[in-house]
Amino acid sequence: MSPRKIRAGQADIDTPLVRSLVAAQFPRWAALPLEPVDSSGLANAIYRLGTDLSVRLPLRPSITDEVQREQEKLATLAPFLPVAIPSVEAIGSPTDAFPGKWSVHRWLAGTHPSPEALVDPRGLATDLAAFVDAFRRIDLTDRPPAYPGERRTRAPMVSMDSSTRTAIGELDGLIDTRAALASWEESLAAPYDGREVWVHSDLTPSNLLVSAEGRLTAVLDFETCGVGDPACDLFPVWNLLPANLRDEFCAALDVDDATWLRGRGRALSQALIVLADHKDTNPAISNYARRVIREVLAAPR
Incomplete structure (x- = not known):
């Protein structure tokens, strides 16, 4: 293969x-x-x-x-x-x-979690929150940016705007582009105070391993980790955790409304771009992106 x-x-x-x-x-x-x-x-x-x-x-x-x-x-x-x-x-x-x-x-033991077949969703949510919290508390002299391409400003998501809007346009007829644009613009307008912490920045199911009991055993792929907006590590809210545990996950990390909106926007942007780029070439990752988009657009605004 x-x-x-x-x-x-x-x-x-x-x-x-x-x-x-x-x-x-x-x-x-x-x-x-x-x-x-x-x-x-x-x-x-x-x-x-x-x-x-x-x-x-x-x-x-x-x-x-x-x-x-x-x-x-x-x-x-x-x-x-x-x-x-x-x-x-x-x-x-x-x-x-x-x-x-x-x-x-x-080699790290475990299997990738599936949103449709979580053995212990609450335990996994607790483990993920503990991982993100531990990451945020890291204090090292070397502080590389999580996304070097983003300008370090009070509005870092502005650098994502053009590619996100392009992806929305390319997905006309495949998704509700009007709802996607409205959701993106709401997230784009969310304020950011400039606080930076260590973030993994790509907490997708393919970068997580869980035990047979459903608990987190390992996290993979640290290529884009570094310091950045705390919202970067809220991906599990939309790509993995059931809706009834999202508030618990965010409460454990003391996520305010603006950070929640920025996190939602980052998850949506990533999914839109992935789907636009790979809808005809990579069925597995396209299905993942479609699911994230559905979860984001179904979330209360």
Whole structure:
């Protein structure tokens, strides 16, 4: 199984390639079983290596030090957080066959939660709130921005406005574009006092792992984490938690009305853009985006 080609410049990645890379650069792991992990992710191809490791190869290879920075960031953040997060065990070098850096991670146990089949919704909501709260309390000298492309102003969501409106226009006939635009404009107008905290910024179900009992065991993909608007970590309100637990989740994090609106807008914007970009190429992530849009538009305004 190879990753479906969804973007220009996406690398050709398959099991023989990954096996050859591991064997050449990390011969101590060459004899371990290797199998692709079925994923609708947009950034990496993932392969399980033995029982304890995984291999991650960027779909768009790069020779920058991004993987090295990820390794350092994860090691720094791990002691502050209440659940497991990835750890980079080794970094692979570019080759003629794969012209970018890649990495070997420690395998984390668990399954991705499904909004339709949560075993312990209240327990998961409690765990997610505890994770977000712990993240907000991190105090480190290095404070990279969660979204480097956003201007650090009292209205950071303004930088998202053009792409969000474009996506709404491209989805005419697929969603209620009038309701989507009204919801977006209401969120865009929500005030922001400029307070910045550490945020994960992409708490989607595909970046969470839960136990058989339904409790949070690990959080994945810290590529865009950093300091930013606290609203960045309210995604679970619309992409995972049942409506009757949303108030509890927000109360545990002391979310005010303006932050709630900004969080709703961020979730809507992400879902609109994902659906517009991948409605014809990635059914799994498109269905996820449609669900988020429905939940946001059904929420009281």
